[in-house]
Amino acid sequence: MPLFFPTVVLPLVSAQFKCPEKFGSYEDPKQCDKYYECDEGKATEKLCPDGLVFDPLNRKVNKCDQPFNVDCGDRIELQEPHSNHLCPRKNGFFAHPDESVCHVFYNCIDGDAVESKCPTGLHFDEYSGTCVWPAAAGRTGCGEKQESLKDGFSCPKEGQVSDHGQVLAHPKYPHPNDCQKFYVCLNGVTPREQGCPLGEVYSEETQRCEQPEDVPGCEDWYKDNEEVKQLKGKKRKE
Template sequence: MLKSIVLVVVFAVVVTHAQFKCPKNRGQFEDEIQCDKYYECDEGVAKEKYCADGLVFDQSIKLVNKCDQPFNVDCGDRVELQEPQGTTEFCPRKNGFFSHPDPSICNIFFSCINGEETEMTCTGALHFDEKSGTCVWPDVAARTGCARNNDNKKLDDGFACPKEKQFDKNGQMVIHPNFPHPTDCSRFYYCLSGIEPRLGQCDPGLVYNEEISRCDAAENVPECKDWYKDDNEKKAH
């Protein structure tokens, strides 16, 4: 009885292979059902192959290796994948980029290459997004249960980055916005990724111009036009 079952399984596999017909005599072609499975045709004979665990096949890639990260490939209806071969809780599959296993930690993720993980951290207030494989703004990632990080960070003088997103005159969001210093024309604040406060210093002779969001000649900033007046007078004497 067991021998009969084995023969049936083997026969089913042979039939499956026989059903795939090479579109061309040579080349690599995607499986219709499984996204990480493909066929390599040589003289019209198909050989079944698989991408490394965690990668999927993209027939449009011009290179010999047509396996890529899932977020770079539109698998369409080819939703099936091989069984995961992950080595640790941080690498559920041997290759790819994966969120931290703790759902409340959204700014840390892991890069896995052949089962070896490397911990990585998003800058500022960004969260890791598995759909794009990149760090994005929290509202774009739309992850739930994330612990707030980098909140209430202040410089020694009390400056903290505004929580509201900043936009330029064209309506484009500013990733690292600048802000004028309240008492020192030669200084300014800037916020890395909109949340990490830093104190900036203009080059000698320049002042911060809020209108253009960068350092400029003092005569172009009315409220700071005399900022270096005393220094110039001292040099004259």
């Protein structure tokens, strides 16, 4: 169900603003959350609910929207905020007031805050109003501890992106010294060591276990492994 934010109507008819058309809603040239409602060529000055801004390109009747959805351009001024402890403005999506808590945010509706949490490993970004990888959010001082394995491997903060531009939920990384092994980062943050079946090696290019001769640098990984030689001998006889 779409949220309805009542428009704040200012009491005076604007004598300065000239309506481009007899009817319609038009932005203020300086203040992003102020606009004018024209009726028979007379302009009534109005304000969006605190925290929302006016989008002249919005085709809806109510053109007030979240700031991250609107390009205010040179309209840099805003009304005075009506804030409380969790809501810097009465409406919008806001980060936790403790800067070290990066995965918790609040959806404020008319001053009432609803707490939400980002999926594991992601941080809330106020500029986009969404949860993103820590590197994209660019927040500092976050209190989340980065888990590491005994060999020192920890999941890179920037994550991995597929060929189609999608962020991989469980990215994989090659082991630096062992062609048979690789790492999986669950939800991008929790590292787990995995291994290919005996006789195969991990390919960073395909992100799968492949035959050694198909993976540059790992062609001779099993050359002195007697168990692999026996397996290959059995396959030839079969």
